Amino acid sequence: MTRSSIRFVRRGRVVQVDDFAPRTTLLDWLRIEQRLVGTKEGCGEGDCGACTVVLGRERDGKLVYEPVNACILLLGQIDGAKLITVEDLAPGAASGSKELHPVQAALVARHGSQCGFCTPGIVMSLFALYHEGVRPVTREAACDALAGNLCRCTGYRPIIDAALDVCAEPAADGSDARADATLAMLRRLDDAQDVFVGDEDAFFAAPASEESLAALLAEHPEATLLGGATDVGLWLTKALAPLRKFIWLGRVHGLGDIHDSPEVLALGATVSHARALEPLAAIDPDIGEVMRRFGSNQVRASGTVGGNIANGSPIGDLAPMLIVLGAHLELRGGSERRTLPLENFFLAYRKQDRRKGEFIRSLLVPKPGPGDHVRVFKVTKRFDEDISSLLMAMRVTIQGERIVMARVAFGGMAATPKRALAVETALLEQPVNDGASWAAAGEALASDFAPLDDHRASAAYRLQVGKNLIVKALAEIAGAPSSATRIIGHRETAHAAE
Ligand SMILES: Cc1cc2nc3c(=O)[nH]c(=O)nc-3n(C[C@H](O)[C@H](O)[C@H](O)COP(=O)(O)OP(=O)(O)OC[C@H]3O[C@@H](n4cnc5c(N)ncnc54)[C@H](O)[C@@H]3O)c2cc1C
Ligand code: FES
Ligand code: FES
Structure with a gap:
C-alpha cells in the first residue's frame, strides 16, 4: 500500500499534507506557507540554530523530544513525528493569555534575550x-x-543561567501528562505504508521496507537518498542543486536498528548520531568525546551514521575512527547484499564504492580486544560545532612492552579518510615506551600524506599537528596521564579505565 501524503502531529491533532514541492524545507513550509514566523532563518545551513524546532518521536517505548534545524530538514522528513514550534509552547497562546512556558519565563527572569532573533531557537x-x-x-x-x-548580542551567561534554573526541577509543563496520548497518536501514524508524494518526475518518497526501497531505487537510481539531510539540505539551500527526486530512509523498517554484542556493534544506516553516541562512547571514551563535538544536538538528532559514511567527505568524523576499529560496511542493491571493509569504500575524492541502485544497510564495528589501546583526537578551529581540520585515530595492540599491531587513520589529510600505512609500519614491534620510536613514527607521516591545503588549515600545519598527535597518543598509551596531555576530555575521569 502506498500513501500519497505525509502525516504528523501538531497541537494534539493529526496534520496531513498531500501536496508539496519535494524539496520544500520544513522552515519554508512553516514560514512561507503556514505564516508561522516565530521560527527564524539565520544561516540556512544548520549552524546558527535560529530555526530550531522540536520533533517528538517514540524511542524504546518512550516519547523523546529532539531539537532539529528546520532550515535543512525537508518537510517530508517529519512524517510520523510530533512537531513542536515556538508558537506551541506558551500554555495560553491560543486564548491570548500572557502566561509563558517555564523555559520562556526563565529566559525573561535572567534577561536572556536582547535583540531576540536567536531566542525562539534557544527556547526550543x-x-x-x-x-x-x-x-x-x-x-x-x-x-x-x-x-x-x-x-x-545577549551573551551566553544569562542564557546558561536560565537553562540551569529551569532544569533545576523536573519538567512540569503538562507535556508528560499527555505523553501517553501522544504516543498512541504516533503509533497510529506508523502505518507501515510506503509514502510517495509527487510524480515520476519529481517526488518525495519514504519507503517503509527494504524491499520497497530497493525496488524504488532500481527504478530511479538517480534519486537522492536522504538520511538526515544534514549534508543534502545544504546542497539545496546553499548550492541550489536542481534535485527533484528524494528517497528518505527514515521510515525503512530495520534500518534504524542497533545491535550491541560484546564483540560487535552493528549500527543500522539510519541510526542518528544522537543514538549512536552512547554505544560508540562505550567502545572508547575518546570516540564519545568526538561524538559529543559532532555538530550540535540538532545535527546529531538528524544526521545519520550511514549518511556520514556515504557522503564520503575527507573530513567526515566517523570514518577514521571506525577504520581503525576494523569496521565493515554492509550494502544492498536489489536483492543482492555485500560487505566490504570500510577503508575500501573510499576510492577517491567524493568517489565511493557504491554501485548504481545500492544503499548502505549497516556498519559493523568490532570492539577492541584485550591489549588494544585506542586514541582519537579531533582538531578544529572552534571547539563546538565545527568540522575537523584533521582527525587522527589510532589503535595499537600491546603485548608485553611491544606494539604488535598498529592501525592509524586520518581525516583531513588526503582526498579520502585514509590509513597511515608508513606510520603503522614504523610502529610495529617497537617498544611502546620509547620516545625515539614515537618520533620516528611521526616522521613517517610525511611518506603517507601530502596533506590538503585549504581554508581550514595549511598543509604544513596539518602535517605538524598530525605528527604531534601521533606522539601524544603514544605518550598516553605508554602511561602519561591525559590530564598532562589534554585540556578537555580527560580519560582518567571517563568511564572506561584502561
Ligand atoms: C552544522 C553542521 C555541522 C556538522 N558537523 C559535522 C561534524 O562535526 N562532523 C562530521 O563528520 N560531519 C558534520 N556535519 C556533516 C553532516 O552532519 C554529517 O556528514 C552527517 O552524518 C550526514 O548524515 P545525514 O544522514 O544527514 O546525510 P544526508 O545529508 O541525508 O546524506 C548525505 C549523503 O549520503 C547519502 N546517503 C545517506 N544515507 C545513505 C545510505 N543509507 N545509503 C547510501 N547513501 C546514503 C545521500 O544520498 C547523500 O549523498 C555537519 C553538518 C552541519 C550542517
Ligand atoms: S537558519 Fe541557521 S541553523 Fe537553520
Ligand atoms: S542574537 Fe541572541 S538576543 Fe540577539
Whole structure:
C-alpha cells in the first residue's frame, strides 16, 4: 500500500499534507506557507540554530523530544513525528493569555534575550533539554545543549543561567501528562505504508521496507537518498542543486536498528548520531568525546551514521575512527547484499564504492580486544560545532612492552579518510615506551600524506599537528596521564579505565 501524503502531529491533532514541492524545507513550509514566523532563518545551513524546532518521536517505548534545524530538514522528513514550534509552547497562546512556558519565563527572569532573533531557537533547544529528564543539569550539559545556537548580542551567561534554573526541577509543563496520548497518536501514524508524494518526475518518497526501497531505487537510481539531510539540505539551500527526486530512509523498517554484542556493534544506516553516541562512547571514551563535538544536538538528532559514511567527505568524523576499529560496511542493491571493509569504500575524492541502485544497510564495528589501546583526537578551529581540520585515530595492540599491531587513520589529510600505512609500519614491534620510536613514527607521516591545503588549515600545519598527535597518543598509551596531555576530555575521569 502506498500513501500519497505525509502525516504528523501538531497541537494534539493529526496534520496531513498531500501536496508539496519535494524539496520544500520544513522552515519554508512553516514560514512561507503556514505564516508561522516565530521560527527564524539565520544561516540556512544548520549552524546558527535560529530555526530550531522540536520533533517528538517514540524511542524504546518512550516519547523523546529532539531539537532539529528546520532550515535543512525537508518537510517530508517529519512524517510520523510530533512537531513542536515556538508558537506551541506558551500554555495560553491560543486564548491570548500572557502566561509563558517555564523555559520562556526563565529566559525573561535572567534577561536572556536582547535583540531576540536567536531566542525562539534557544527556547526550543532548552525545551528539549528540559524534557530530557536528566537532573541535575550541569553547566557543561547546558553548554552542550546550546552548542548549536548562536547568540550575537545577549551573551551566553544569562542564557546558561536560565537553562540551569529551569532544569533545576523536573519538567512540569503538562507535556508528560499527555505523553501517553501522544504516543498512541504516533503509533497510529506508523502505518507501515510506503509514502510517495509527487510524480515520476519529481517526488518525495519514504519507503517503509527494504524491499520497497530497493525496488524504488532500481527504478530511479538517480534519486537522492536522504538520511538526515544534514549534508543534502545544504546542497539545496546553499548550492541550489536542481534535485527533484528524494528517497528518505527514515521510515525503512530495520534500518534504524542497533545491535550491541560484546564483540560487535552493528549500527543500522539510519541510526542518528544522537543514538549512536552512547554505544560508540562505550567502545572508547575518546570516540564519545568526538561524538559529543559532532555538530550540535540538532545535527546529531538528524544526521545519520550511514549518511556520514556515504557522503564520503575527507573530513567526515566517523570514518577514521571506525577504520581503525576494523569496521565493515554492509550494502544492498536489489536483492543482492555485500560487505566490504570500510577503508575500501573510499576510492577517491567524493568517489565511493557504491554501485548504481545500492544503499548502505549497516556498519559493523568490532570492539577492541584485550591489549588494544585506542586514541582519537579531533582538531578544529572552534571547539563546538565545527568540522575537523584533521582527525587522527589510532589503535595499537600491546603485548608485553611491544606494539604488535598498529592501525592509524586520518581525516583531513588526503582526498579520502585514509590509513597511515608508513606510520603503522614504523610502529610495529617497537617498544611502546620509547620516545625515539614515537618520533620516528611521526616522521613517517610525511611518506603517507601530502596533506590538503585549504581554508581550514595549511598543509604544513596539518602535517605538524598530525605528527604531534601521533606522539601524544603514544605518550598516553605508554602511561602519561591525559590530564598532562589534554585540556578537555580527560580519560582518567571517563568511564572506561584502561
Ligand atoms: C552544522 C553542521 C555541522 C556538522 N558537523 C559535522 C561534524 O562535526 N562532523 C562530521 O563528520 N560531519 C558534520 N556535519 C556533516 C553532516 O552532519 C554529517 O556528514 C552527517 O552524518 C550526514 O548524515 P545525514 O544522514 O544527514 O546525510 P544526508 O545529508 O541525508 O546524506 C548525505 C549523503 O549520503 C547519502 N546517503 C545517506 N544515507 C545513505 C545510505 N543509507 N545509503 C547510501 N547513501 C546514503 C545521500 O544520498 C547523500 O549523498 C555537519 C553538518 C552541519 C550542517
Ligand atoms: S537558519 Fe541557521 S541553523 Fe537553520
Ligand atoms: S538576543 Fe540577539 S542574537 Fe541572541
